[in-house]
Amino acid sequence: MVDERLLKILVCPECKQDVRLEGDWLICQTCRVKYPVRDGIPIMLVDQAEKLDAPDES
Numbered sequence: 889m890v891d892e893r894l895l896k897i898l899v900c901p902e903c904k905q906d907v908r909l910e911g912d913w914l915i916c917q918t919c920r921v922k923y924p925v926r927d928g929i930p931i932m933l934v935d936q937a938e939k940l941d942a943p944d945e946s
């Protein structure tokens with residue numbers, strides 16, 4: 889689990905917006921990417937990010 893204090897200071901390295909924890913991922917809704925969390929360590933690297941699935945709304 890990610891430390892909540894750590895989570896508060898984490899921002900997306902791409903757009904500098906807050907990210908949201910979802911399971912083992914940190915989600916940036918602005919960039920629509922997710923960053924992996926490995927062993928409780930957020931990997932906030934653009935080249936480690938994966939694209940989110942396309943949203944349902946068009």
Ligand SMILES: [Zn+2]
Nearest residue numbers: 900903916919
């Ligand atoms: Zn972002």
